[in-house]
Amino acid sequence: MPTVTRLLLVNQFTINLGFYMLMPYLAQHLAGTLGLAAWLVGLVLGVRNLSQQGLFALGGALADRFGYKPLIVAGCVLRTFGFAMLAMVESVPALVIASAATGLAGALFNPAVRAYLAVDAGPRRVEAFALFNVFYQAGILAGPLVGLALTGASFRLTCAVAAAVFAVLSIIQIRALPPQQAGTRSNEGILAQWRVVIANRPFLLFATAMICSYVLSFQVYLALPLEVRRIGGDDTGATLGVAALFVASGLVTVLAQTRLTAWCRARIPAGYALALGVATMAAAFLPLLATAALPRPSNPAALWALAVTPSLAAAVLLAIGTMLAFPFEMDTIVNLAGGRLVATHYGIYNTICGIGITAGNLLTGAALDTARNHGLPGLPWLALTTLGALSAVMIIALHRTGRLTSTSHSVTTTS
DSSP, rough: OOOOHHHHHHHHHHHHHHHHTGGGGGHHHHISSSSOOOOHHHHHHHHHHHHHHTHHHHHHHHHHHHHHHHHHHHHHHHHHHHHHHHHOOOHHHHHHHHHHHHHHHHHHHHHHHHHHHHHHGGHHHHHHHHHHHHHHHHHHHHHHHHHHHHHHHHHHHHHHHHHHHHHHHHHHHHSSSSSOHHHHHHHSOOHHHHHHHTTOOOOOOOHHHHHHHHHHHHGGGGHHHHHHHHHSSSSSHHHHHHHHHHHHHHHHHHHHHHHHHHHHHSSSHHHEEEHHHHHHHHHTTTHHHHHOOOOSSSSSHHHHHHHHHHHHHHHEEEEHHHHHHHHHHHHHHHHHHTTTTTTHHHHHHHHHHHHHHHHHHHHHHHHHHHHHHHTTTHHHHHHHHHHHHHHHHHHHHHTTTTOOOOSSOOOOOOO
């Protein structure tokens, strides 16, 4: 892999390490240490998510206009500021500003990192994005463990260390990350860039088809933990069961991503790999559907097994589905962009999927409530499986009609 690609992979691991050592414990700090009401905790966390998901399109367009490196550096510096501020402030307005800064930081550097990786890796984009997912998941695995040790001493210490991680990362980016090649920046204004992407109908169709995959994969944060706690309760065993979901998901990705991607590349077209990945995500909820109507056992060990095993199987299958799809998904976006305004395409893609995740989570939550209130325990899992199956069919249709490829531009041209 090229030197820049290797640097971007390490950077992504460090970004996730710093982010996930802090964010899983922020709600506990806000509600416990600072004593904020639940709605205020939701406000602070919601602002962070909204500022990131809502501004991905802006971050991507700025990256194409001013260059990938400046946006990556700006995002790291801004997140340093946001995490340092979280260590020092207690008032709600200041916490909201700090939270918004951390979200905006992600909107600035995420599209830029992906676009820079795509351009730098060239014809080896699929392998590069497979490795990217390995480093991404490794950061998610390591971050909470480091944060747990630090938060045991003080959450403010966790914030300070996370801010220091991003400060060091900012310096490394400034010194070691080379600028883009001359002539690869766009001379168009932001609105003109957005118009180009919005006019790209195959890209929009693909983004719409892939929304469902993001809704499915997000359930490792929403529906699966809720299901473990619904059956197993809120005791330590259930907490360990929820933790096992994330550990298993991350380990599977770290251990198997590159080999699985190589297997797919050697045997099946990219469109079918994407569809297979989404179909695997859809199948992830079948273990939950199969066990939904089983009676709750009285034996504690059996109860724990019933609470954890189906959700653990679902988490592993979701990870496998993501491993199948992700490298080809990122490569397809570059193909559909024709190599032009790659960061803008990534930014708008993330915004579209972010909106879809929000809507999908609302519907999933409604399905979970309906299942609980009307004695239909299998309803959420049937709905999610059906949603994934429809998405896989849409991707196959796009592949067969040639809408997942574009050869109108060179991948290294973004102006």
